[in-house]
Amino acid sequence: MTAPLTPPHQPPHDDPWQTPQAGGSPYSGAEAEKGPDMATELRQSVVVMVAVALSGLALGLLWLWLSPRIPLISDETAVFLKDTEGEEAIAVDGTFLLLALAFGVVSALLVFLFRRRGGIALVVGLALGGLLGAVLAWRIGVWFGPTSDVVAHARAVGKGVTFDAPLELNAKGALLAWPIAAMVVQLALTALFGPRDPEPHWDGWGPAAYGPAPDDAPTDRT
Numbered sequence: 001m002t003a004p005l006t007p008p009h010q011p012p013h014d015d016p017w018q019t020p021q022a023g024g025s026p027y028s029g030a031e032a033e034k035g036p037d038m039a040t041e042l043r044q045s046v047v048v049m050v051a052v053a054l055s056g057l058a059l060g061l062l063w064l065w066l067s068p069r070i071p072l073i074s075d076e077t078a079v080f081l082k083d084t085e086g087e088e089a090i091a092v093d094g095t096f097l098l099l100a101l102a103f104g105v106v107s108a109l110l111v112f113l114f115r116r117r118g119g120i121a122l123v124v125g126l127a128l129g130g131l132l133g134a135v136l137a138w139r140i141g142v143w144f145g146p147t148s149d150v151v152a153h154a155r156a157v158g159k160g161v162t163f164d165a166p167l168e169l170n171a172k173g174a175l176l177a178w179p180i181a182a183m184v185v186q187l188a189l190t191a192l193f194g195p196r197d198p199e200p201h202w203d204g205w206g207p208a209a210y211g212p213a214p215d216d217a218p219t220d221r222t
Contacts, residue, residue, distance in 0.1 A: 041122065059099055059178075082162055105181055107182050123183055138169050
């Protein structure tokens, strides 16, 4: 049996697993497509947080406009619910919850269109903005709604006159609907439609790194 000889035009390779020369890194292609640095991601997340939080103004005004009113009546000694079996209070909380979920979905979609690559900093900024926006919407609705001084309001309208109760959010957990919906939708959109990491390019590896086999190379014979 004769061992194959090294082709004269190819240098010997003592270690077939040695690191390839410059330009042969398997991750050279991935490094060429780096995303923005951390400072840029933080700036973008702050912009997203502020923009989403300010949109809470629209949510608060919509909540004030669409929420049902809770009728009250006074007999000059006390204030009572005009309809003791009414479900307006539950409907007020439900209106805020549905609007917050809708704002969470829309804000996540807009942020995804703004930056498709996503990132932890962007998701955190989106969630914090949603929470701040929900709190702002709650306070805007209470502020611009009927006065919270029920006794003074009852005295002002007089005995037996129906007036609206102040706008309240009894289920404070509804404040989390916006940030949770925004995070879920943002992560889902990034996973389904976001850019994929490039496959590593194994430049310098494989048969091409050692050159083609010569036609007159000796073969093993028994």
